[in-house]
Amino acid sequence: MRVRDVQHPMLPQATEEELSRQRAVVSLRKLLNARVRSQNVRRFHEEGAAAFAERNSRQPQSPDDIQAALFESMGYRMWSAANRSAQEMIWMSVGEPIFRDRDRMQAAARALAEAPDRKGSLHLDPDYDPSPEIAGTDVHLQPGGYGRDDGPDDIVAGAFYETGGNVFSFGQGAGKGDSKAGVIFRLLDEEFPDFVPGRILDLGCSAGAASCAYADRYPEAEVHALDIGAGMLRYAHARAEALGVAVHFHQMDAADLRFPEASFDLIVSHNMLHEIGAEKRRRAMAEALRVVRPGGLVIFQDVDTRFAPTEVHRVEKNWDTAFNGEIFWQVYNEADLVADMRAAGFAETGLREHNVSAVSNINRWYVISGRKPVDGTPTA
Numbered sequence: 568m569r570v571r572d573v574q575h576p577m578l579p580q581a582t583e584e585e586l587s588r589q590r591a592v593v594s595l596r597k598l599l600n601a602r603v604r605s606q607n608v609r610r611f612h613e614e615g616a617a618a619f620a621e622r623n624s625r626q627p628q629s630p631d632d633i634q635a636a637l638f639e640s641m642g643y644r645m646w647s648a649a650n651r652s653a654q655e656m657i658w659m660s661v662g663e664p665i666f667r668d669r670d671r672m673q674a675a676a677r678a679l680a681e682a683p684d685r686k687g688s689l690h691l692d693p694d695y696d697p698s699p700e701i702a703g704t705d706v707h708l709q710p711g712g713y714g715r716d717d718g719p720d721d722i723v724a725g726a727f728y729e730t731g732g733n734v735f736s737f738g739q740g741a742g743k744g745d746s747k748a749g750v751i752f753r754l755l756d757e758e759f760p761d762f763v764p765g766r767i768l769d770l771g772c773s774a775g776a777a778s779c780a781y782a783d784r785y786p787e788a789e790v791h792a793l794d795i796g797a798g799m800l801r802y803a804h805a806r807a808e809a810l811g812v813a814v815h816f817h818q819m820d821a822a823d824l825r826f827p828e829a830s831f832d833l834i835v836s837h838n839m840l841h842e843i844g845a846e847k848r849r850r851a852m853a854e855a856l857r858v859v860r861p862g863g864l865v866i867f868q869d870v871d872t873r874f875a876p877t878e879v880h881r882v883e884k885n886w887d888t889a890f891n892g893e894i895f896w897q898v899y900n901e902a903d904l905v906a907d908m909r910a911a912g913f914a915e916t917g918l919r920e921h922n923v924s925a926v927s928n929i930n931r932w933y934v935i936s937g938r939k940p941v942d943g944t945p946t947a
């Protein structure tokens with residue numbers, strides 16, 4: 568197993584001991600997912616529901632009842648506690664190398680960002696203020712959250728996101744070949760084979776893994792990417808330069824795009840919808856429709872928890888809201904995204920929902936796409 572399979576100078580240089588700790592966390596998370604979490608719905612039916620009924624003299628029905636019934640199961644409680652601890656261990660396992668190697672990483676980022684032959688660019692907005700919910704939350708327990716910015720050269724949020732993400736995704740570093748972008752490439756090949764985007768915008772790019780994949784796949788295209796945190800974006804820009812691809816990064820809110828109308832052919836987001844809450848989600852959809860050109864595509868990819876087969880599966884998936892700092896996860900699970908896209912102005916005829924398999928593992932992803940009518944007059 569390789570904890571990281573794409574090396575570049577922005578990654579912290581971990582010692583053997585640190586790598587061994589990361590491998591241990593990967594193993595623990597694999598065990599918890601494959602062997603323990605996979606039994607939670609059975610635990611509800613075999614233990615939790617009966618214990619809930621005995622305690623409350625009724626069957627569990629509402630989402631709150633189902634959550635309470637899950638907690639009647641000792642196995643579920645053990646999994647929940649262990650999963651929370653394993654998530655915290657991810658950040659400990661990558662935090663030590665990041666802070667030990669931070670000066671070198673910052674210097675590398677500065678050199679890459681200022682290199683005369685740099686390909687992309689970085690546009691920070693000192694007046695941008697991430698919304699308090701995001702700025703004040705350690706989403707998925709990442710220390711300091713997405714908006715972390717420790718000073719003018721800081722790259723810690725991006726370093727945490729990439730290295731923690733590699734451990735979280737069971738040791739699969741993404742490099743230029745980000746698997747979530749790969750899902751969209753396959754979708755484009757299958758459903759829009761003649762579509763070749765000239766200008767691409769990646770919303771909520773974090774460390775830029777997907778943004779780099781778009782730049783790599785469409786070398787003729789101009790690729791832009793945005794996120795809310797300066798620490799994340801400095802890292803993303805330096806990382807893209809280290810990988811040799813051109814991406815223009817912006818500190819900007821997906822719900823308030825500072826691009827002119829009809830200025831992109833393709834607008835994508837990967838795993839952003841579940842992070843932004845209902846109001847921003849609707850504004851982001853309307854903004855994407857505004858800045859995509861007539862005939863262009865808007866594609867939101869995200870976690871597939873919305874296709875849970877039963878209410879028990881769905882409630883089980885909401886664990887992240889209560890215990891993993893994913894403040895909008897449940898809101899996302901329960902949203903009517905087709906209705907939101909329609910309300911944003913996407914025409915019914917161009918709207919598609921897809922439940923697709925990942926490219927390189929057994930995950931499934933949710934995708935919703937909308938095409939702007941060629942006459943430029945979207946109907947609600």
Ligand SMILES: C[S@@+](CC[C@H](N)C(=O)[O-])C[C@H]1O[C@@H](n2cnc3c(N)ncnc32)[C@H](O)[C@@H]1O
Nearest residue numbers: 713771772773794795820821837838839842843
């Ligand atoms: C789960 S990460 C996904 C990152 C990346 N697209 C990927 O798939 O690896 C979600 C990202 O959305 C960003 N985000 C949250 N609210 C946002 C907003 N209002 N506008 C733009 N980005 C936002 C977060 O900062 C975070 O980097």
